[in-house]
Amino acid sequence: MKKVLCIVAVFSLLGLVFGGMPAAAEKEYINGIDANFPPFAFVDKSGKASGFDIDAVDWIAKEMGFKVKHQPMDWDGIIPNLVAKKIDFIASGMSITAERAKKVNFTIPYWEIKQVFVAKKDSKYSVQYILTEKMTLGVQRGTSEAEWLKDNAPKKGWNFILKYYDSAPMAVEDVVNGRIAAAAMDDAPAEDAVKKKPVKILGTFGMKEENFGYAVRKEDTELLNNLNEGLKKLMASPYWQELINKYLKK
Amino acid sequence: MKWGRLPVFLLLKGNARSPMPESLTVLIEALPYLLQGAMVTAAAVVGAMGLGLIVGVHMAVGQVYGKPYIRRFVNVYVWFFRGVPILVLLFLFYFGLFSLLDLNLSAFTSVILVLGMTTAAYQSQIFRGAMESLPQGQLKAARALGMSDFKAITTIILPQALRLSIPGWSNEYAIILKDSALAFVLGTPEIMARTHFVASRTYQHLTLYVAAGVLYFILTWLGVKGLRKLEQRVRIPGYSHAGWTK
Numbered sequence: 001m002k003k004v005l006c007i008v009a010v011f012s013l014l015g016l017v018f019g020g021m022p023a024a025a026e027k028e029y030i031n032g033i034d035a036n037f038p039p040f041a042f043v044d045k046s047g048k049a050s051g052f053d054i055d056a057v058d059w060i061a062k063e064m065g066f067k068v069k070h071q072p073m074d075w076d077g078i079i080p081n082l083v084a085k086k087i088d089f090i091a092s093g094m095s096i097t098a099e100r101a102k103k104v105n106f107t108i109p110y111w112e113i114k115q116v117f118v119a120k121k122d123s124k125y126s127v128q129y130i131l132t133e134k135m136t137l138g139v140q141r142g143t144s145e146a147e148w149l150k151d152n153a154p155k156k157g158w159n160f161i162l163k164y165y166d167s168a169p170m171a172v173e174d175v176v177n178g179r180i181a182a183a184a185m186d187d188a189p190a191e192d193a194v195k196k197k198p199v200k201i202l203g204t205f206g207m208k209e210e211n212f213g214y215a216v217r218k219e220d221t222e223l224l225n226n227l228n229e230g231l232k233k234l235m236a237s238p239y240w241q242e243l244i245n246k247y248l249k250k
Numbered sequence: 251m252k253w254g255r256l257p258v259f260l261l262l263k264g265n266a267r268s269p270m271p272e273s274l275t276v277l278i279e280a281l282p283y284l285l286q287g288a289m290v291t292a293a294a295v296v297g298a299m300g301l302g303l304i305v306g307v308h309m310a311v312g313q314v315y316g317k318p319y320i321r322r323f324v325n326v327y328v329w330f331f332r333g334v335p336i337l338v339l340l341f342l343f344y345f346g347l348f349s350l351l352d353l354n355l356s357a358f359t360s361v362i363l364v365l366g367m368t369t370a371a372y373q374s375q376i377f378r379g380a381m382e383s384l385p386q387g388q389l390k391a392a393r394a395l396g397m398s399d400f401k402a403i404t405t406i407i408l409p410q411a412l413r414l415s416i417p418g419w420s421n422e423y424a425i426i427l428k429d430s431a432l433a434f435v436l437g438t439p440e441i442m443a444r445t446h447f448v449a450s451r452t453y454q455h456l457t458l459y460v461a462a463g464v465l466y467f468i469l470t471w472l473g474v475k476g477l478r479k480l481e482q483r484v485r486i487p488g489y490s491h492a493g494w495t496k
Contacts (some may be wrong), residue, residue, distance in 0.1 A: 042450060
């Protein structure tokens with residue numbers, strides 16, 4: 001009797017494990033987001049994914065007739081997750097870079113972003129001083145600004161020390177704590193930080209403007225076309241301005 | 251040190267707009283969300299520990315009483331899973347093996363499987379140590395009475411060994427509980443991940459991480475306490491050291 005019970009228990013456990021797999025019949029795409037990236041992607045008070053990119057994708061999904069689920073992920077592993085088909089696309093304030101374009105396809109650009117330094121409110125340093133005077137600079141790992149700062153420092157004779165963080169808000173936290181002189185990040189999340197912490201935006205540091213786009217697997221042309229068409233429709237509709245006012249207006 | 255930098259003060263500092271400190275408002279709002287994360291963590295740990303128990307007991311028996319090839323297999327298994335960091339294993343299985351085999355496992359399931367297989371390696375050694383601490387004479391006596399090896403192991407050795415294993419097993423529980431925080435690299439929304447999300451939105455890192463620490467503490471305490479109760483409940487009278495020094 002005990003044995004039978006044991007077998008039943010094991011099978012019900014297996015059923016639990018495998019039963020959780022999604023049925024393939026319904027066309028539902030999974031959007032991988034970095035939920036540590038307000039105002040583009042974050043988790044709201046009730047624990048739901050929210051933000052500029054989330055609302056935009058929801059609108060596009062409705063317009064183009066597919067279902068979408070937003071899945072918070074570690075930013076570091078987000079492209080491997082996409083390539084391994086754990087998620088279907090990334091709409092989470094991702095800058096279009098040549099490096100990334102080797103692995104994924106990007107939609108049309110939808111938002112231009114500048115990279116800025118964020119420093120303590122009472123900081124007396126200038127951008128130039130921080131770059132050249134052996135100051136410590138914080139940056140989120142796996143971002144285009146991290147890559148750019150690392151590549152350009154030897155070329156331009158900068159000798160700052162780069163410190164890597166899991167997310168931009170953590171770097172800002174360390175700016176406030178006084179461990180680093182400044183944090184390099186996108187301007188929109190920087191504005192968000194200024195609203196919530198005693199920090200200020202020092203200014204740009206010479207990195208070219210970048211564009212955000214949604215990333216899709218190379219072979220997934222159908223989804224890419226869908227997203228592109230949806231984005232075009234969205235950007236032509238009045239809802240686009242509404243979204244900008246809601247999330248990105250200073 | 252300036253007084254304003256004291257952590258306790260930071261936790262409770264209000265502002266001019268509202269009498270309640272912002273950190274507390276944020277914490278109260280975030281609590282249900284974090285508690286859901288605690289449920290995810292608890293489910294992952296219970297699943298992993300259960301899987302580890304089933305696999306671990308079999309491997310321990312195999313390693314002690316098994317044929318040479320079984321012993322060799324268990325040795326290699328234990329050597330592999332104890333030697334490779336859990337973070338690496340998570341990536342290796344989730345992006346590597348499971349994808350290669352075309353197993354469409356969810357992140358949560360993968361976390362249970364990887365943590366379970368890892369803890370199985372450690373647990374097997376807990377059980378093996380307990381089994382080997384039992385006098386060999388018990389098996390000899392069982393055989394002299396005409397019992398089969400299988401029966402002797404399942405009815406004489408294991409009931410004693412499993413009792414002896416509970417303290418070591420509760421250690422393993424506490425360790426796996428905290429290792430489960432690594433699950434976020436696969437996108438499982440457990441305690442740490444959720445704490446991180448809320449902190450990014452609200453910039454109340456200190457308060458929220460204290461809350462996360464308390465949640466882990468409660469989960470550890472509950473599990474260890476429960477296992478201690480179990481240990482006392484299944485104790486064989488006259489067989490333990492309890493009450494010896496009265």
